[in-house]
Amino acid sequence: MSTDMPIWDQRTETLDRDAxxxxxxxxxxxxxxxxxxxxxxxxxxxxxxxxxxxxxxxLEEVPTLPFTTKxxxxxxxxxxxxxxxxxxxxxxxxxxxxxxxxxAFTRNDLRHWNELAARLxxxxxxxxxxxxxxxxxxxxxxxSLSFHGGAERLGASVIPTxxxxxxxQLALMQDFKSTALVGTASEAIYLAAVVAxxxxxxxxxxxxxxxxxxxxxxxxxxxxxxxxLGITALDVYGIAELGGPGIAGECPVKQGLHLxxxxxxxxxxxxxxxxxLPEGEEGEIVLTTxxxxxxxxxxxxxxxxxxxxxxxxxxxxTHARLSRITRRTDGSFIVxxxxxxxxxxEAILAEVEGARPNFRIILDRKVGVEEIELxxxxxxxxxxxxxxxxxxxxxxxVQRVAGATGLTPRVRLVESATLERLAGDAAGAVIDKRx
Amino acid sequence: xxxLTSVVTNYGRTTALHGVSLHVRPGEIVALVGANxxxxxxxxxxxxxxxxxxxxxxxYGEKDLARMSADRIVRLGISHVPEGRQLFAPLSVKDxxxxxxxxxxxxxxxxxxxxxxQRIYALFPILQExxxxxxxxxxxxxxxxxxxxxxxxxxxxxxxxxxxxMGLAPRxxxxxxxxxxxxxxxxxxxxxxxxxxxxxxxxxxxGYVLETGSxxxxxxxxxxxxxxxxxxxxxxxxxxxxxx
Numbered sequence: 001m002s003t004d005m006p007i008w009d010q011r012t013e014t015l016d017r018d019a020x021x022x023x024x025x026x027x028x029x030x031x032x033x034x035x036x037x038x039x040x041x042x043x044x045x046x047x048x049x050x051x052x053x054x055x056x057x058x059l060e061e062v063p064t065l066p067f068t069t070k071x072x073x074x075x076x077x078x079x080x081x082x083x084x085x086x087x088x089x090x091x092x093x094x095x096x097x098x099x100x101x102x103x104a105f106t107r108n109d110l111r112h113w114n115e116l117a118a119r120l121x122x123x124x125x126x127x128x129x130x131x132x133x134x135x136x137x138x139x140x141x142x143x144s145l146s147f148h149g150g151a152e153r154l155g156a157s158v159i160p161t162x163x164x165x166x167x168x169q170l171a172l173m174q175d176f177k178s179t180a181l182v183g184t185a186s187e188a189i190y191l192a193a194v195v196a197x198x199x200x201x202x203x204x205x206x207x208x209x210x211x212x213x214x215x216x217x218x219x220x221x222x223x224x225x226x227x228x229l230g231i232t233a234l235d236v237y238g239i240a241e242l243g244g245p246g247i248a249g250e251c252p253v254k255q256g257l258h259l260x261x262x263x264x265x266x267x268x269x270x271x272x273x274x275x276x277l278p279e280g281e282e283g284e285i286v287l288t289t290x291x292x293x294x295x296x297x298x299x300x301x302x303x304x305x306x307x308x309x310x311x312x313x314x315x316x317x318t319h320a321r322l323s324r325i326t327r328r329t330d331g332s333f334i335v336x337x338x339x340x341x342x343x344x345x346e347a348i349l350a351e352v353e354g355a356r357p358n359f360r361i362i363l364d365r366k367v368g369v370e371e372i373e374l375x376x377x378x379x380x381x382x383x384x385x386x387x388x389x390x391x392x393x394x395x396x397x398v399q400r401v402a403g404a405t406g407l408t409p410r411v412r413l414v415e416s417a418t419l420e421r422l423a424g425d426a427a428g429a430v431i432d433k434r435x
Numbered sequence: 436x437x438x439l440t441s442v443v444t445n446y447g448r449t450t451a452l453h454g455v456s457l458h459v460r461p462g463e464i465v466a467l468v469g470a471n472x473x474x475x476x477x478x479x480x481x482x483x484x485x486x487x488x489x490x491x492x493x494x495y496g497e498k499d500l501a502r503m504s505a506d507r508i509v510r511l512g513i514s515h516v517p518e519g520r521q522l523f524a525p526l527s528v529k530d531x532x533x534x535x536x537x538x539x540x541x542x543x544x545x546x547x548x549x550x551x552x553q554r555i556y557a558l559f560p561i562l563q564e565x566x567x568x569x570x571x572x573x574x575x576x577x578x579x580x581x582x583x584x585x586x587x588x589x590x591x592x593x594x595x596x597x598x599x600x601m602g603l604a605p606r607x608x609x610x611x612x613x614x615x616x617x618x619x620x621x622x623x624x625x626x627x628x629x630x631x632x633x634x635x636x637x638x639x640x641x642g643y644v645l646e647t648g649s650x651x652x653x654x655x656x657x658x659x660x661x662x663x664x665x666x667x668x669x670x671x672x673x674x675x676x677x678x679x
Contacts, residue, residue, distance in 0.1 A: 025456050026458070026643075029456055029649070033650070053649070106663075
C-alpha cells in the first residue's frame with residue numbers, strides 16, 4: 001500500500017539510513033558529552049568503567065555504555081538527573097506517583113516534543129483542517145498535553161476535554177464535528193458502545209481517524225473500532241519516563257510503529273543477558289535520547305518487549321518500525337492508563353491483612369472499560385463469622401489500593417486454600433482476560 | 436556533501452579535537468560557534484588538510500579527505516578563507532584575486548578568469564574601485580571582502596569561512612554577513628566558524644556548538660539562538676553559572 005499522504009517532516013522522516021545514522025552519531029556524541037559534564041550520576045558511572053564520552057566513535061559502540069534503569073530514575077528523583085539548571089526547565093512531569101520519577105523539558109525539548117506529536121498526528125492523516133478531540137483520562141494527562149501541543153503545532157482545531165463521562169464526549173463530538181480522536185482504545189470502545197446503544201449512525205459522525213495509546217490494545221480491538229466507528233485506528237507508543245507519546249507511531253500501512261530515530265537511538269536486547277539481539281527478534285526495548293537537554297537518558301531500559309524492523313516502509317518513511325507492544329519484561333501491567341506491578345498490590349494486601357496473602361489480579365474489559373478485580377484468600381486469623389467483617393475487610397483493601405494507586409479495584413475475599421499457591425513471585429498472580 | 440565522523444586532531448602532543456562529528460548538506464549555511472580555543476579553527480584546518488586528522492573520517496561526497504594533501508582538497512572545490520585574511524599585502528587587489536584561481540587548470544582559467552573577476556566585482560563593487568590599490572592599504576572590511584573574493588576565484592562548491600567578523604565595525608560586519616548569506620544563491624555551501632554566535636546563527640540554517648574540542652549541541656539556528664546555555668556562553672547574556 002502506498003499513500004500520497006503528506007509527511008510532516010518530509011526531509012527528516014525520509015532521510016536515507018546512512019545520513020540518519022550520521023545524524024544519530026552526531027547527536028549521541030553531543031548528548032554523551034552533556035550528560036557526562038552536567039550529571040554526576042552519569043559521570044560516576046562512566047568513570048567507574050574508565051569510559052570517556054569521546055570513546056564512543058561509532059553507533060556500534062553504544063552497547064559499551066552502562067544501562068539506565070527505572071530504579072536509577074527513582075533514586076535520582078526529583079532533580080539529580082537534570083543536565084541543565086532548574087530555571088531552564090519549562091515543564092516538569094511526574095511519572096507514577098507510588099515510586100515517582102520525573103521527566104523535565106527545556107524550551108527546546110518541548111519544541112521537539114510538539115514536533116514529534118505533530119508527526120504522529122500527521123502520519124494518521126490529521127491536517128490543519130481537522131478538529132481533534134483528545135480524551136485521555138486523568139491518569140494519562142501527559143498524553144493529553146503532548147497531543148494538545150502537537151495538534152496546535154499542526155494548526156488543527158483542538159478540543160482538550162477534561163475526563164468527563166463518555167456521553168458528554170459523544171455530545172462534544174457531535175457538536176464540534178470532531179474528525180480525529182486521540183485517546184485510549186478502551187475509552188474509544190466504550191464510546192462505540194454508547195454510539196450503538198443510542199442507535200446513532202456512525203456514518204453521521206464526522207470522525208474518520210483515531211490515534212490510540214497509553215495502554216496495550218489488540219488487533220481485535222482495532223477491527224472492532226474501525227468497523228463500528230468507521231475510522232482508521234492507529235497505535236501510538238510512548239513511555240512516561242520519556243514524557244509520554246512522541247516516541248513511535250503507526251502510519252496508515254499499519255505494519256509497525258515508526259520510531260523517531262532522529263531523537264531516539266533504539267536497541268533491542270535480551271532482557272536476561274543485556275546483549276543485543278539480531279534485528280527482528282523480540283527483546284526489551286532500550287532507548288537513548290539524542291536531543292534531550294533537560295534530562296538525557298542513556299540506554300534506558302523500558303521493560304517493554306518489542307521487535308524492530310528497519311526495512312523500507314510503503315509509506316516512504318525510512319525510520320525503523322517497532323512491533324506493537326503487548327508484553328513487558330518485569331511482570332508489570334497497565335490498566336486504565338496506569339502502570340502497576342503485582343508486588344505493589346501484594347505489599348498493600350500484606351499490610352491490610354497482616355501477612356502475605358494468596359491472591360490473584362484479574363484484568364478484564366467490559367464494554368471497553370478496563371476493570372481490575374482482586375481475589376484474596378482469607379487469612380486463617382481473620383474472623384469470617386460475620387458478613388460485616390468480610391465487607392469491612394474488602395472495603396479496607398479497596399480504600400488502600402485506591403489511595404496508593406488511584407485505581408478502584410473490585411475486591412472479593414475467598415475461602416482460604418481455594419486459590420492455587422503461586423509458584424513464583426507476585427508476577428504470576430495476574431490473569432489478563434482483556435482481548 | 437561534507438561529513439566528519441569522530442575526527443581526532445592533534446597539535447603535537449595536545450589533542451585539539453576529541454572525536455568531532457558533523458555534516459553539511461549541499462546549499463546549507465552551517466555555523467560552528469564556540470569560545471576562543473574551542474577548536475573551531477582546527478575543524479576548518481582539518482577539513483582543508485592543513486592539520487590532517489589523526490583519527491576518524493572526513494568525507495566529501497565519495498572522497499576521503501583525511502589522507503589528502505591541502506592542494507588536492509582545494510582542487511576538489513573546497514576553499515578556505517583563513518582567520519586574519521592572509522592577503523598578499525604588497526600586491527594589488529586584482530592580483531590577489533587572480534592568485535585565487537591559481538589551482539585551476541590553464542584552459543579552465545583562460546575560459547573563466549575574466550568572467551569570475553567580473554562576478555566578484557559585482558558581489559563586492561568596492562573591490563573593483565580599488566582593484567589597482569595594494570591590498571595592505573585596504574580597510575579591515577575591504578580586506579575581508581577581498582579574502583572571500585579570492586577564495587571564490589577558485590570556483591569552490593564549499594566555502595570554509597574562519598571568523599569573517601574579526602576586527603570589523605558592526606556596520607561593516609552587517610555588509611559581510613549579508614554577502615555570505617547571498618553566496619548561497621550562487622550555489623555555494625558554507626561552513627562558517629564564528630565567535631560572534633549571534634551574527635553567524637542569524638544567517639545560518641543549522642549550527643553546532645563546540646566546546647574544548649567536542650560538539651556539545653546541535654540544532655537549527657533558531658533553536659540555538661534561543662538556547663539559554665548558548666545565550667549565556669556565546670551571546671553575552673549574563674554570566675555562566677555553576678549549578679552543581
